[in-house]
Every structure is written in structure tokens, then in C-alpha cells.
Amino acid sequence: MEYLTNGNPRQTAGEEDGSPSLQRRVAAVSSPALSAARLTLPGVMDAEGRVDESRLRMHIFKNGGVSPSERGLAWRFLFGMYPCSSTALERPLLQEQLAIRYQVMKRKWQQFLPSAVRMHLNGTDAELVAAVRYFDQRQAQVQQQAQDQSEVRDRLTFLELQAQILFERDTFDQEELREAIRIIDKDVPRTNRDLSYYQGEGSGNLLVLRDILITYAAFHPEVSYAQGMNDLCSRFLEVLDSEVDTFWSFSCYMEKFSKDFRADGLHRKIELEAALLKELDPQLHAHLVTDSMESFTFCHRWLLLGFQREFEHSDALRLFEILSCDHLELISQQVDRARYQERLARKYSSEDNSQSELQAINTDFTFELFICAAILLDNRESLMRCRDDVQLIHFTSSLQGTLDLNSTLKKAEHHFYNYCKRCAWDYMNGHCRAHKSKEEDFLYQLRSLFVLK
Structure with missing residues (x-):
């Protein structure tokens, strides 16, 4: 995706300095x-x-x-x-x-x-x-x-x-x-x-x-x-x-x-982030859940405030808009449709039905969780060197205002795309060649939701 930069987050006519009378x-x-x-x-x-x-x-x-x-x-x-x-x-x-x-x-x-x-x-x-x-x-x-x-x-x-x-x-x-x-x-x-x-x-x-x-x-x-x-x-x-x-x-x-501001709501979101990272990088996940770490609570502020301090201010506003689009829900509908069609095809297939079932897609994995995962994976080496929660907090604090939004969005999109693709098609390993055109059609539909025309 080609994410566009929209400049100063706040200027109206006659307010060139951003400070209205x-x-x-x-x-x-x-x-x-x-x-x-x-x-x-x-x-x-x-x-x-x-x-x-x-x-x-x-x-x-x-x-x-x-x-x-x-x-x-x-x-x-x-x-x-x-x-x-x-x-x-x-x-x-x-x-x-x-x-x-x-x-x-x-x-x-x-x-x-x-x-x-x-x-x-x-x-x-x-x-x-x-x-x-x-x-x-x-x-x-x-x-x-x-x-x-x-x-x-x-x-x-x-x-x-x-x-x-x-x-x-x-x-x-x-x-x-x-x-x-x-x-x-x-x-x-x-x-x-x-x-x-x-x-x-x-x-x-x-x-x-x-x-x-x-x-x-x-x-x-x-x-x-x-x-x-x-x-x-x-x-x-x-x-x-x-x-x-x-x-x-x-x-x-x-x-x-509002549930995100309650302890149980935020705890649930942190659990989901840990589960997503386990899907994307089991080794990094295993490192971050050791006894000396805080088990992903260092992501607390990122998820609560929508990465407000991790990006330059105008970019943080853009990200808030993008996350508020709930676009992953639209994607999930596309994935569900493709998976439903595949189930129908398998139901009436004369081929061996002993294959494993389709891996479940966790629709609670919202796009902000993929943003968080993209940041973690992009800083994988630094995180692997952290040995306790103090080092983790120091690491996350060092990121404030330093992240590039366009790059992070592209990486988050890539991780999300691969997650959906794997969940929908992994069970077809060694079997999907006969259905290649249908697979490509599904992936094209998924990709078209991201790519600018």
C-alpha cells in the first residue's frame, strides 16, 4: 500500500501558525x-x-x-x-x-x-x-x-x-x-x-x-x-x-x-497481542513471556492510546483515523466468504477427506494488534537482548517519536495478509496445485482491499 502523508494535522484558513486567536x-x-x-x-x-x-x-x-x-x-x-x-x-x-x-x-x-x-x-x-x-x-x-x-x-x-x-x-x-x-x-x-x-x-x-x-x-x-x-x-x-x-x-x-480503560479489558487486549505474536514469531514470544519479563504489559500505552507518542504527531493522528476505520472487520468478511466457499468445495469433493480442518481465524486480532506486532518484529534483535522488565521499558521509551508510520503500516499489512493467507490455505499443502486458480482469486480479493487503485 502506498500510504500518503497529509502534512500538518491542524491548520484552518487564516491559522498558518496553528495557534488561532x-x-x-x-x-x-x-x-x-x-x-x-x-x-x-x-x-x-x-x-x-x-x-x-x-x-x-x-x-x-x-x-x-x-x-x-x-x-x-x-x-x-x-x-x-x-x-x-x-x-x-x-x-x-x-x-x-x-x-x-x-x-x-x-x-x-x-x-x-x-x-x-x-x-x-x-x-x-x-x-x-x-x-x-x-x-x-x-x-x-x-x-x-x-x-x-x-x-x-x-x-x-x-x-x-x-x-x-x-x-x-x-x-x-x-x-x-x-x-x-x-x-x-x-x-x-x-x-x-x-x-x-x-x-x-x-x-x-x-x-x-x-x-x-x-x-x-x-x-x-x-x-x-x-x-x-x-x-x-x-x-x-x-x-x-x-x-x-x-x-x-x-x-x-x-x-x-471504554472497556479498554478497565483492567480486564486491557488485560484481554494484551493477551491477544501475545497470542498474535506467538502465531507470527514463536521464538520472540517465548522470550518475552519468561519470568523476568512483564509479559507484554510494556505494550500497555501503545494499545490504550493508539500509539499516540510513538509516531510524529501528525502521523499519530493519521494512524488513529486508519485504526478507527475498523477495516479488519471488512477483511474478515472477505476471508469468511472464501473459507465458506472452500468448505463447500471440500464437502462435495471426491478426494480424500482425511486432511486437517481449516485453521481458525481469530477475528479478535484487530489491525492495531498487527501494528503492535510489526513494531515488535521490526525491533526483534533489540527485544531478544532484553533480560528483564526494566530493559523492556527502557526499550519502549526509546521508540517515542522515532517510528516511521508508512513503513510500519506496510509491515503490519504484510503480517496481516500472511496470517489470513496461512489460516485459510495451510491445510492445502501438497494439495492446492489443483485449485491454484481459485487460491489466486481468493488472494487477489484479499489483496485488493489493501492496494491503492
Whole structure:
């Protein structure tokens, strides 16, 4: 596959330095990215603005991500904030409704815990102190803009009443919410502040991130907050540049992946990574599961945050898009179809049926696991020299920001392709020559899902 590089992950018109003015960011929060609703996605969107979801996912995968100008709109569809069936005329109204709902939700926890509305600072972090000042300026301008919208006030009042009824029965556990806020207040300042999005006046975005995370924790007590969510949510905030849209897109993403932030969910993912490496390289697997190693827990951050720190920042955003396409699920359908056809052929074959059964394909082996395996196999010699968990952690830390995304994707594709091929055809060793044309047809179908036309 020829993966394309799409450049700077975040620039909009008039923001050449990647650091928008305070006024522009205020507009993005108070009027939740209404401009995004008017953009188009050529090739995947019809004349009325409806999106072909399958085509969107294929577009992102085959092109190695989307361009910075498309990214904000594409993510709103990809992660479920916008229904793909919605039209361009419907989306501004949907955004209005989502904005009101978010504001009602945020106001409810703020009234429940008024002491938590402001982050408590010890005064030693000058940038964070400045962030509070910029945040307060923004909030004042947002309130002023809201007062100036008299022509839509009646409609907004009705939407607010609807939202209040919707969330009226939600209650909070004070102790649990306080604990979540305590951890959030520790994690938010640790968010990657080297990004231009959090520098200068942009430092106020740290407080926006805090509000989003607290609102999510308050209304999702079964998930609450876990360390690492700040980095994940930060990715959405940077790309969408809207407090409201970030909350809803992040919430949609967490509906599917919140289990990864629980101990059992992450343990399961690490087990799958170990099982996959055992399939691809039994010797390396055996080395890494010795008593002195941590048995793949060094992959924890890679899998939890989608390799956020292992690649250059713009590449990490592209990889997040590619992984979020769930393209392996599409591949699995192709593999299952080919395997079903082979079973039918064998059922009615007059040849000896004493051959071994087809090896089972583990559909839990998602593409991110192949990405992880590609990194491990590419650094096989270094890993084989590691003798304990300290050396493993040192090794993984040394990879931060050094990996080449295009090369890693190609290698992951190669490992995935070979895994599918082996599982589907190994049992035909010494027997497949008579079926060579059918085998080639299957492999062509599989390969065609990867190769750019």
C-alpha cells in the first residue's frame, strides 16, 4: 500500500501558525463548529450532504488518512457525532441541540459541586495560571455572545427545556465524582503542552479539556475517568476545535472503547497481542513471556492510546483515523466468504477427506494488534537482548517519536495478509496445485482491499 502523508494535522484558513486567536476559539465553542456542517467530503458525500459510511472508511484507509482540511468533518462522521444519513441542512440544527444538551449537562455538575468549577492551583505552574486567565476571558465572551443571540433565544429556550427534562433524573455520587475530578486535575496539566494548540492563549484549552472530561465522568459513572483519557480526548479537541463537538465525538468513541480503560479489558487486549505474536514469531514470544519479563504489559500505552507518542504527531493522528476505520472487520468478511466457499468445495469433493480442518481465524486480532506486532518484529534483535522488565521499558521509551508510520503500516499489512493467507490455505499443502486458480482469486480479493487503485 502506498500510504500518503497529509502534512500538518491542524491548520484552518487564516491559522498558518496553528495557534488561532482567542476570538476564533470562542466562536468555535459558543457556535459549535457550524462551519464544519457546510463543508463537503468529495467522493463520499452526495449532493444533499449524506455520507456513504463504507466509502468514507475505505477512503480513509486507502489514502492513509485524510487531509487536514477534511479531518474535522470526517471525524464527526467517523466517530458518530453526525449520523451519516444526515443532510447538510439538518446538521446545523443537530449541532444546536447537542450544544444545548452539553451546556445543561455541564451546568448540572457545576451546580452539584460548585467548589469544583475552578481548578485549584498551587501557583507554581505559570502556564496553567495563564490558562485560567485565558479561559475566564473566553467564558466572558461566550456569555456576551449568548446574550446577543436574541433572534434565536426562543428556540434555544425550548431546546434547553427539552435537555433539562432529558437529564432531570441523572444523579451523581458526590464521593465518586470528587475522586474523578481529583485525578482529572492531576492529568490535565500533564497533557502534551508542546502542541501549539496548548501554547500561548491556547493554554486556555487545557481548562476546556478539563470541563469535557468532568462532564463525561459525571454522566458516565459506569466508566467515570481513568488515566490516559486526557490524552485521548485531547486528540479530539485539537482536531475538532470545539468543546461541544469534542464531548459528543469522544463520548461516541468511548461507547465502543471504554472497556479498554478497565483492567480486564486491557488485560484481554494484551493477551491477544501475545497470542498474535506467538502465531507470527514463536521464538520472540517465548522470550518475552519468561519470568523476568512483564509479559507484554510494556505494550500497555501503545494499545490504550493508539500509539499516540510513538509516531510524529501528525502521523499519530493519521494512524488513529486508519485504526478507527475498523477495516479488519471488512477483511474478515472477505476471508469468511472464501473459507465458506472452500468448505463447500471440500464437502462435495471426491478426494480424500482425511486432511486437517481449516485453521481458525481469530477475528479478535484487530489491525492495531498487527501494528503492535510489526513494531515488535521490526525491533526483534533489540527485544531478544532484553533480560528483564526494566530493559523492556527502557526499550519502549526509546521508540517515542522515532517510528516511521508508512513503513510500519506496510509491515503490519504484510503480517496481516500472511496470517489470513496461512489460516485459510495451510491445510492445502501438497494439495492446492489443483485449485491454484481459485487460491489466486481468493488472494487477489484479499489483496485488493489493501492496494491503492
